[in-house]
Amino acid sequence: MRRLLLALLLLLSPGLAEASPWTLGRGQLLLQGSFDFQVADSEFIHEGGERRFPLRGRYTGTTFTVGARVGVADSLELELSLPLRVVSYTSDPVILVPYSGDDPAGALAHYQANLVDFSQASVGVGDLQVAGRYQLLRGPVALATELRVKAPTGYEGPQGTFGRQPETVEAFVEQQAELVRPDRVRDDVTLGDAQLDLSAQLLLGAAFATGTFLRASGGYNLRLGGAGDQVLGDLRVGQALGQAILLYAGGRVAYTVQAGKSVGVSIAAVDPGLPAAAYAGGANTLPYVRRLETSAVDVGGGFIWRVAPQVELNVGYSRTVWGRFTTATHSASVGLAVRRDI
Numbered sequence: 001m002r003r004l005l006l007a008l009l010l011l012l013s014p015g016l017a018e019a020s021p022w023t024l025g026r027g028q029l030l031l032q033g034s035f036d037f038q039v040a041d042s043e044f045i046h047e048g049g050e051r052r053f054p055l056r057g058r059y060t061g062t063t064f065t066v067g068a069r070v071g072v073a074d075s076l077e078l079e080l081s082l083p084l085r086v087v088s089y090t091s092d093p094v095i096l097v098p099y100s101g102d103d104p105a106g107a108l109a110h111y112q113a114n115l116v117d118f119s120q121a122s123v124g125v126g127d128l129q130v131a132g133r134y135q136l137l138r139g140p141v142a143l144a145t146e147l148r149v150k151a152p153t154g155y156e157g158p159q160g161t162f163g164r165q166p167e168t169v170e171a172f173v174e175q176q177a178e179l180v181r182p183d184r185v186r187d188d189v190t191l192g193d194a195q196l197d198l199s200a201q202l203l204l205g206a207a208f209a210t211g212t213f214l215r216a217s218g219g220y221n222l223r224l225g226g227a228g229d230q231v232l233g234d235l236r237v238g239q240a241l242g243q244a245i246l247l248y249a250g251g252r253v254a255y256t257v258q259a260g261k262s263v264g265v266s267i268a269a270v271d272p273g274l275p276a277a278a279y280a281g282g283a284n285t286l287p288y289v290r291r292l293e294t295s296a297v298d299v300g301g302g303f304i305w306r307v308a309p310q311v312e313l314n315v316g317y318s319r320t321v322w323g324r325f326t327t328a329t330h331s332a333s334v335g336l337a338v339r340r341d342i
Contacts, residue, residue: 019217019234021142021203023135024071029342032081034314034335036063044296044323045268046288054269054284055118055276057091059189059327063126070342075135082128088121089189094276096180096285116182118161125153126191133203142205146219150197157194159186160264160290167262169287176282188266193292195225201232211240213248221254226261228293230254249301256324260293296323300331312337 024030038061042052053059067081099110127150137143162184166172172179201219214237221230236250268286271278278284300318307313314335320328 019133019146019201019203021133021135021144021205021215021217022138023075023077023133023144024069026071026074027342028071029340030069031338031340032065032067032069032335033337034063034065034333036061036065036331036333038062038327038329038331040320040327040329042328043268044320044326044328045266046291046324050322050328051268052272053091054267054272054274055091055094055279057089057118059087059089059329061085061087061329067129075138077133079131079133080129083126084124085126085191086121086123087189087191088119089187090119091117092276093117093119094279096279096282097177098281114182116180116185118185118187120185120187120189122155122189122191124155124191126155127152140207142203142207144203146199146201146203146217148197148199148201150199152192152194152196155191155194157192158188158190158263158290158292160262161185161187161267162264164264167264167289169265169289172265172287180282186264188263188290193223193225193227193294195223195227195292197227198222198224199232213238213240213246215250223260226292228256228258228260228291230256230295244306246304246306247301248303249299251297251299253297254295256293256295258293260291262289263292264290266290291325293324294326296320296326298331302333310339312339 040059041057042050044050063083063085065081065083067079069077069079071077093115095111095114096116097114129148129150131146131148133144133146135144162179163186166175199219199221201217203217205213205215207213217234219232221232223229232254234252236248238246238248240246265287268288270284270286274284298318298320300316302314302316305313316333318331320326
């Protein structure tokens, strides 16, 4: 049993699991690389629960993240990570402005000039993250504090479907004849929220001689730049199978506790299942104020495999089951970590 507990602590201490209360020791370095693939065909807006994207919309995202953790003291470790992201959204094109004339040639020119395509993609470096963790209690029961900074890298932030202005539904309805044009399509398919986050969390973990572990965290995320602050929580349980495999499952929540600023008006559908022809003249559209805030509950699981004494592989899956102003995402990830002494 003692050997199993030691193996479990080795798996948990430098592992790929985020915000681990088991920190690295002085002089230890962990190099990390991970690949995430996300896909969604539905979303959560400000109300009404999960709803399909209109016009057969589909979101995909891939992220390759490189990072490092280093133990700078017996009780202190630092972490740095940087992601390269590719995000895209595809949907059927639609004509929202009807033609009122009788000339067939004029109708063709009108439809060609007013065919709105919401499909778009973004490629670039996402948010830089820097974190520090201080170990308050070490051993089978671990306790640590974490401070984290998430900073944007210069990419374009999210906007409403046709831009940041106007900021109210009433103003959008009044101006929609001049706003609803193909060249004004913006939307929020971006690499992030383009604002600074400062978060503080308390991390707790317990490992048992049976190979079972429990890990929990909670804290507050101060979101600057007009974004709504969040309360954060995470719970993960797992079981070691021998000395090389660790199975885990759990969930995490980020709940917005204040309204974020408006980034414009976005367009959803009254009935997302209707075809493009049902949107003529602005019918079946549901405008709403897109705010710079995100709430989400994710559940999932995976396993960590210690493929060599200094090498670990982490394979995981998660699903967003509830949220506001976020996609209902399926996410699969594969990560590799290499530990060494420096």
